[in-house]
Amino acid sequence: MDVITKKELDLVALLQQSHCPTAGAVVLFSGEVRNHNSGKQVKYLEYEAHTSMATKMIDEILQSARTRWNLSIALAQHRIGKVKITESAVVVITASVHRGEAYASNRYVIDRIKHEVPIWKCEYLEDGSKEWGGNCNCHKETGDVNKHVYEFEVL
């Protein structure tokens, strides 16, 4: 499976391969393109990645999640190129013995992907303009582009 792909994400196929006799809980997260952002009407998004680094970093994040929460399954895939409204841009699936770990690790993986991994989105708006957006802004709080405020930590 390509971690970074130009193809439409096949959530169904990924979900179908995510059942495991030792796991009691499977959590799937799908980050999908909304028709609105910060009050603006969005037509579609376009994602760009530094593919080699992004692939390596996502693999490391998944491995770290597997170890920390003793997961049966941890996978993630991020789409690049044009992604239309309601289509999935990123999917994360985690499976574990109990549900607490599946939720926590899932959140951990998506938070780290969003903050750290070299993937960018450009919003193409209904008014014809475009905007590179949704940047990680943590440096404003932490004073360091390598230090992030993760949602999974402040819950």
Add this chain to the structure above:
Amino acid sequence: MDVITKKELDLVALLQQSHCPTAGAVVLFSGEVRNHNSGKQVKYLEYEAHTSMATKMIDEILQSARTRWNLSIALAQHRIGKVKITESAVVVITASVHRGEAYASNRYVIDRIKHEVPIWKCEYLEDGSKEWGGNCNCHKETGDVNKHVYEFEVL
């Protein structure tokens, strides 16, 4: 859709109908039958429900989640009867503008279903014995069978 069903849960169909132009985050939880519990080898589970009350209560829980987190989508389905290893016994899907709400509400719905709704599981073990199990034990802490310690609250 029957909230309580004897049929195999169709996660794929449910996921496919859970994309919404206004939602940026979809979370699916599947509670699946494990081959082990408390050190015992499990052959399969059998679920029983007080269907009329369970249906009404799950509907109320979903409605409460929709309101509290302003969800685009909230659905849940619980299977009864025999459920085999790796099969899904319960599914919860939530969708919202941002991911925080989708995760939190999903957790809220499954926690309340597990603690409150009149559904019971019986474990059929590899050694031939059976065991009604996994009961909500919150009364030991709260002293009241109607007061629960929800995982979503202690996170």
Add this chain to the structure above:
Amino acid sequence: MRIQVFAVLKDFFKKEFELSANISNIADLRRYLSLENPNAAMVLNRCRFAVQDEFVTDQYPLTGDEHIVVIPPSSGG
């Protein structure tokens, strides 16, 4: 009154049965059932009771015409 039990209680009682004893409220019923089957007493202490699909408290008065559901602790999911 008609009593319906679920899950583990079916190991102690018939799934559904009539009761014509003089029972004035839910607390009474809980005691009555516990005395009838002492092995079920521990579970019964943790059960919720419902009349017409609504949960009722121990003080809920019974006339004898009710359909009462005895609900052991949940273990769904």
Add this chain to the structure above:
Amino acid sequence: MRIQVFAVLKDFFKKEFELSANISNIADLRRYLSLENPNAAMVLNRCRFAVQDEFVTDQYPLTGDEHIVVIPPSSGG
């Protein structure tokens, strides 16, 4: 050295270009690029830099043979 930029930086620089200026480390490179295109200075201040697909610090010394990737703040997902 070869510079590769991504995302919003492509509005300010060519996607990939050669640089032969005398630049001794990443902090120098950040300053050089900011002076070359002051409109990009704010973004550059928030960028991470990578050499051979590994993040490097401002103090990382440059010889001139490197392939350097300039990485604006992430916005995936």
